[in-house]
Amino acid sequence: MRGHRAATNLVVACNDRHVRSLAAELALLVVLLGLVGVAAPSAHADAVDNNFLNALGSRGITFASPQSAIVAAHEVCDELDAGRAASEVANDVMQQSSLDGYHAGFFVGVSIAAFCPRHSGA
Numbered sequence: 001m002r003g004h005r006a007a008t009n010l011v012v013a014c015n016d017r018h019v020r021s022l023a024a025e026l027a028l029l030v031v032l033l034g035l036v037g038v039a040a041p042s043a044h045a046d047a048v049d050n051n052f053l054n055a056l057g058s059r060g061i062t063f064a065s066p067q068s069a070i071v072a073a074h075e076v077c078d079e080l081d082a083g084r085a086a087s088e089v090a091n092d093v094m095q096q097s098s099l100d101g102y103h104a105g106f107f108v109g110v111s112i113a114a115f116c117p118r119h120s121g122a
Contacts, residue, residue, distance in 0.1 A: 052114035059106055061099065070115075076108050077116035086112070086119070 052073060053066050063069035067120050072093075079089045094104035112119045 048114050055110045055114075056107065059103060061107055062105055073107075073111035073115050074093060076111040077119070080112070080116060080119045 019038045049066070049070055053069060056062070056069060061069075063072065076089055076093070079092070080086065087105075088107045090101070093099060093107055094101055097104065099107060
């Protein structure tokens with residue numbers, strides 16, 4: 001009887017270690033997948049932001065900071081989401097900045113292409 005109990009305890013201990021090991025591996029896998037999930041959109045967002053900023057730079061459109069240009073672009077998308085026409089938004093951009101009509105229209109177009117392509121062709 002004593003040998004049976006020792007064998008049972010050994011099997012329980014082995015199973016317990018195996019379960020803990022699997023749980024640790026699963027937890028590590030979840031953490032790694034979470035990091036990949038966080039890093040992938042971030043890398044994509046950085047590429048979109050960089051392409052947007054490069055497009056503005058190619059036409060000499062400058063802002064106080066890259067972040068303020070990106071925020072303004074998202075405001076363009078918000079206005080379009082609210083049902084405003086791209087031409088109206090471009091007029092607002094022109095009136096609220098030092099951009100002429102061409103550059104304001106370009107800004108709206110690049111904002112749409114980068115951050116709200118659902119409005120392209122509108």
